[in-house]
Amino acid sequence: MRVLTFLMVLVAPCAAGALDVRVLVASGPQLTVRLPPPPGPGLTTPLAGPPAPAAPSVPWTVGNRGGKLTLGGQDAGSDVLYVPPSPGSLVEIAGKTYRGGVLLRAVSGGVQGINVVDVEDYLRGVVPAEMPASWPAAALAAQAVIARTYVSARINPALPYDTCATESCQVYRGVPAEKVGTDTAIQATAGQVLAYGDKPAQTYFSSDSGGHTASSEEVWGRGIPYLVAQPDPHSAGGPRAAWRVEASAAKVQAAAERFRVRVGTVRSVGVTLTSASGRVLEVTLTGTSGSGRLSGLQAGDFVRALGAHSTRVRLGGSVGPGQPLVLEGSGAGHGVGLSQYGALGLARANADHRRILSFYYPGTTLEVLADAPGGRGRPVLAAAGVGHAE
Known part of the structure; x- marks a missing residue:
């Protein structure tokens, strides 16, 4: 079985998930963070116990004084504070609710709020922000796979965070964005990612190819074998088709x-x-x-x-x-990789998500993320019987 190891080291000890993602969700001179009641006096104490039954309720105003974090104006004694994710945990950062935990960093000019969240829970706030949850299940499933692939390929413990929450990365809106249709698509494709050879694929996408996808070479000057220019008759029904x-x-x-x-x-x-x-x-x-x-x-x-x-x-x-x-x-966006309105057209023609992904990323395979044997927090990409995305 071919295996690709993704290096995955969490930002602090006591990691919880098989694949946790660090998402920069807020930054400013100070941030307000709400957490479930901690078991002890220190914010750095890992949370334990049953999942949080409701939205977090304990507020913290986190600031930066001389390169060290402050809590409610009091010196916290560190430039980093971390509450790791636990099953069912929620955290509110700068007024928005997210699943998982929070990493707070003192940086020049203020504080960064980083949501540390299991990849599957992360997708629940991404997929409906990138594609309408009312679209057919196959289109949503394809979007879930490429979103999971995108973020899995960007996990890098050498950096302070893996991804951001804006269009510069993938749009991530946390718990308020979650929808039944997209949750179902995420569950149906749990762990699935696209690969080319022994590496995760570059899963670029745009709104509408305008009837013809673009190659990565013509758009960015860098040729990638599965990001090719080809006719796309499926992208015909979008608002920017013409x-x-x-x-x-x-x-x-x-x-x-x-x-x-x-x-x-x-x-x-x-x-x-x-x-x-x-x-x-x-x-x-x-x-x-x-x-x-x-x-x-x-x-x-x-x-x-x-x-x-x-x-x-x-x-x-x-x-x-x-x-x-x-x-x-015709079209909207760069046109490289998956066309969302093309995925909609294919889904309406009864194509499943494998067929959609095969069309837009020819030559890739559909793989599954899993834990490395005996490893902690080190996900691998294994064939696991999913096979070609065709």
């Missing part, structure tokens, strides 16, 4: 100046090179003092600055006072 926006002459001029294209007053803009998936690779601008080009990532950023929902866009022609530049395109 769109049209207008950019005023002032907006075009401001974008040209932002990207340092020195052509004087812009008179025309055109796409002069596209990728295999129909996405912009080069834009040419002509103005009163000459012409200039933007290519690669800058070309894509330029059209997005004009209001394009994706870089699978057509534009061109004159621009001037009272004459806006018209952009017509």
Whole structure:
């Protein structure tokens, strides 16, 4: 059996879960944290006993004085305080409720609040934040697998936390986001992740491919064998399947100046090179003092600055006072990997989550996270009979 070991060391002793994730959920000059009543006087004392029956009720105001944490204005004697997760435990950090425990760190300028939570409980606050919980079970299951893969690949004990709670990582909204439909999808795919060879796959996704997925090479300049450009007829029913926006002459001029294209007053803009998936690779601008080009990532950023929902866009022609530049395109987002509206289309056509993942990540396999034999907090990726995502 092929096995991939993920190094997983929790931030403090007395780790509880098979795979706990550290999520930066809040930071500021000070944070308010609510916890179940501790068994002793110290916040660092691990919680014990039965699961918390209700929302946490003991408030702590945590600050930073001279690089050390304070509790209610009193010196806590450390720059790190940790309450590990326990079965059923809840914690409120900066007014939001999360499952698991909390790690508090003194950092320059204040305090970081890091939720330490079992990966399956973490997903309960991620999947409904990334995909509507009312969508078909197969689409939700596919989203659960790629979300689990994403975070499993990013666990790194050498860093202060593994992931954040915003769109820069994966959106994570904690307990208030949880829904029955997404909880069911997470349970149905428990432990499942995508792998390529002996490593976790890079499970990028976007809202809508616009009818053709993009390769990682054309978008980011880095080729990954299973992130390829291919027709995607399943992404046809989304709100951005076809769109049209207008950019005023002032907006075009401001974008040209932002990207340092020195052509004087812009008179025309055109796409002069596209990728295999129909996405912009080069834009040419002509103005009163000459012409200039933007290519690669800058070309894509330029059209997005004009209001394009994706870089699978057509534009061109004159621009001037009272004459806006018209952009017509399809899709939303970068288009690499899974298209959420494509997953919806496949699910409506009775495809299961294996078929969805196989289409968007060809050549990957579906594996299962498990504990390493005799290891504590060191998850492994094992074939475990799940097989190819086909």
